[in-house]
Amino acid sequence: xxxxxxxxxxxxxxxxxxxxxxxxxxxxxxxxxxxxxxxxxxxxxxxxxxxxxxxxxxxxxxxxxxxxxxxxxxxxxxxxxxxxxxxxxxxxxxxxxxxxxxxxxxxxxxxxxxxxxxxxxxxxxxxxxxxxxxxxxxxxxxxxxxxxxxxxxxxxxxxxxxxxxxxxxxxxxxxxxxxxxxxxxxxxxxxxxxx
Amino acid sequence: xxxxxxxxxxxxxxxxxxxxxxxxxxxxxxxxxxxxxxxxxxxxxxxxxxxxxxxxxxxxxxxxxxxxxxxxxxxxxxxxxxxxxxxxxxxxxxxxxxxxxxxxxxxxxxxxxxxxxxxxxxxxxxxxxxxxxxxxxxxxxxxxxxxxxxxxxxxxxxxxxxxxxxxxxxxxxxxxxxxxxxxxxxxxxxxxxxxxxxxxxxxxxxxxxxxxxxxxxxxxxxxxxxxxxxxxxxxxxxxxxxxxxxxxxxxxxxxxxxxxxxxxxxxxxxxxxxxxxxxxxxxxxxxxxxxxxxxxxxxxxxxxxxxxxxxxxxxxxxxxxxxxxxxxxxxx
Numbered sequence: 039x040x041x042x043x044x045x046x047x048x049x050x051x052x053x054x055x056x057x058x059x060x061x062x063x064x065x066x067x068x069x070x071x072x073x074x075x076x077x078x079x080x081x082x083x084x085x086x087x088x089x090x091x092x093x094x095x096x097x098x099x100x101x102x103x104x105x106x107x108x109x110x111x112x113x114x115x116x117x118x119x120x121x122x123x124x125x126x127x128x129x130x131x132x133x134x135x136x137x138x139x140x141x142x143x144x145x146x147x148x149x150x151x152x153x154x155x156x157x158x159x160x161x162x163x164x165x166x167x168x169x170x171x172x173x174x175x176x177x178x179x180x181x182x183x184x185x186x187x188x189x190x191x192x193x194x195x196x197x198x199x200x201x202x203x204x205x206x207x208x209x210x211x212x213x214x215x216x217x218x219x220x221x222x223x224x225x226x227x228x229x230x231x232x233x
Numbered sequence: 234x235x236x237x238x239x240x241x242x243x244x245x246x247x248x249x250x251x252x253x254x255x256x257x258x259x260x261x262x263x264x265x266x267x268x269x270x271x272x273x274x275x276x277x278x279x280x281x282x283x284x285x286x287x288x289x290x291x292x293x294x295x296x297x298x299x300x301x302x303x304x305x306x307x308x309x310x311x312x313x314x315x316x317x318x319x320x321x322x323x324x325x326x327x328x329x330x331x332x333x334x335x336x337x338x339x340x341x342x343x344x345x346x347x348x349x350x351x352x353x354x355x356x357x358x359x360x361x362x363x364x365x366x367x368x369x370x371x372x373x374x375x376x377x378x379x380x381x382x383x384x385x386x387x388x389x390x391x392x393x394x395x396x397x398x399x400x401x402x403x404x405x406x407x408x409x410x411x412x413x414x415x416x417x418x419x420x421x422x423x424x425x426x427x428x429x430x431x432x433x434x435x436x437x438x439x440x441x442x443x444x445x446x447x448x449x450x451x452x453x454x455x456x457x458x459x460x461x462x463x464x465x466x467x468x469x470x471x472x473x474x475x476x477x478x479x480x481x482x483x484x485x486x487x488x489x490x491x492x493x494x495x496x497x498x499x500x501x502x503x504x505x506x507x508x509x510x511x512x513x514x515x516x517x518x519x520x521x522x523x524x525x526x527x528x529x530x531x532x533x534x535x536x537x538x539x540x541x542x543x544x545x546x547x548x549x550x551x552x553x554x555x556x557x558x559x560x561x562x563x564x565x
Contacts, residue, residue, distance in 0.1 A: 096405075097403040098401045098404035098405070103353075200405050201405055205403075207403060208402070211517075215468055218467060
């Protein structure tokens with residue numbers, strides 16, 4: 039494991055942050071497109087409000103500016119690991135509901151799932167570089183979902199995708215903060231004036 | 234023995250105060266608000282209906298035709314009838330009643346706008362009425378985020394604006410802002426609902442400068458600065474949109490720039506004056522700013538050499554060579 043403060047580690051850190059930003063921005067763009075497809079295919083109103091869903095990591099952060107670099111990475115990793123599981127479940131539900139009749143939503147979901155998995159892996163690499171190492175994933179089985187009606191499943195899926203879109207934006211910001219302060223920085227990375 | 238002069242002065246002063254108080258306690262003096270087009274009846278304080286009174290409006294006697302007994306009747310009042318109305322007892326001319334009539338209208342639905350030009354610090358909301366009410370209005374604004382009510386701190390100037398600090402970032406929960414305007418004749422309100430990203434709109438770029446590039450007749454160098462209201466351009470970088478056209482044409486050319494605060498235009502028409510503007514947007518969220526103040530610039534042109542006409546006489550032929558600067562259209 040490279041020491042966090044060597045020149046090569048700094049370069050690698052910067053490279054990982056830059057690539058991570060590009061991945062997150064692409065992911066956000068694709069999730070936005072996926073949301074449009076999802077709303078249309080599920081027959082939902084795009085403006086419908088969805089209450090906070092259990093098990094979906096909320097992107098909202100208080101005192102975001104005061105977070106340390108490590109905390110940012112850990113929060114992001116936990117979120118994307120959760121999204122990986124949630125999207126896999128959505129994909130399964132999708133196949134059960136629409137099967138082969140769906141030529142658009144399923145592939146779009148699968149593509150985003152792939153990006154989420156790749157991004158989670160990317161975050162693990164960053165954490166390794168921070169000399170922290172990625173925490174082990176809790177449990178190998180996804181948590182059992184409560185039995186939901188079809189409509190509730192659709193709303194839940196909408197909530198998942200909306201929150202994922204927010205996370206993608208947050209991840210861009212988090213990685214920018216990380217890039218700004220270099221590797222191995224466990225200190226608070228605040229804005230000039232605290233949020 | 235005490236000096237009697239100061240004592241006498243005190244007595245006189247006391248009498249004046251008492252008389253003044255008595256007179257002003259005999260009449261009601263207040264502000265009365267009425268709608269345009271309403272019929273207004275004013276009573277002369279506690280005077281009986283059949284008492285002999287005189288009404289004045291801003292010091293001018295009102296014709297008896299507007300009286301019903303001692304009551305003043307104003308039919309279908311309009312804005313010009315705002316003013317001070319006074320009622321005097323017939324013979325004594327004691328002031329019995331005084332009111333300030335303010336004619337106006339209830340407020341129409343206010344126009345409310347919210348925007349974040351200093352993301353991620355917070356946002357502001359500003360408002361105005363689409364038409365005047367002609368009487369004083371008060372505004373009350375409430376900002377709700379989920380279940381939380383947030384404080385909107387009113388600006389001293391302008392008075393119709395307040396700002397909110399973000400307590401959370403990246404929330405999917407929408408903000409709901411309700412503005413209520415109230416005056417003596419009624420109230421009205423409007424509500425805006427939006428999410429955090431949608432209202433992000435930076436101020437235009439500042440200090441836009443456009444300069445010719447020496448020895449380059451088709452280039453203009455443009456530079457600008459981030460708007461000073463944007464608190465952290467390093468962490469929240471802006472991208473820019475530049476538009477430019479020669480003054481003699483209507484069609485703009487556009488360039489989007491994802492980083493940096495300068496750009497070189499390389500396809501300017503030689504010798505033509507250009508107008509140039511820049512707009513800004515957060516790299517990831519929100520909408521474009523308004524266009525910056527326009528700047529003008531003309532690409533570099535070669536200094537015209539001294540104008541001479543060389544005449545050569547070759548044999549019997551007179552040949553005239555014109556200096557290039559004097560050649561007609563089509564040059565350069």
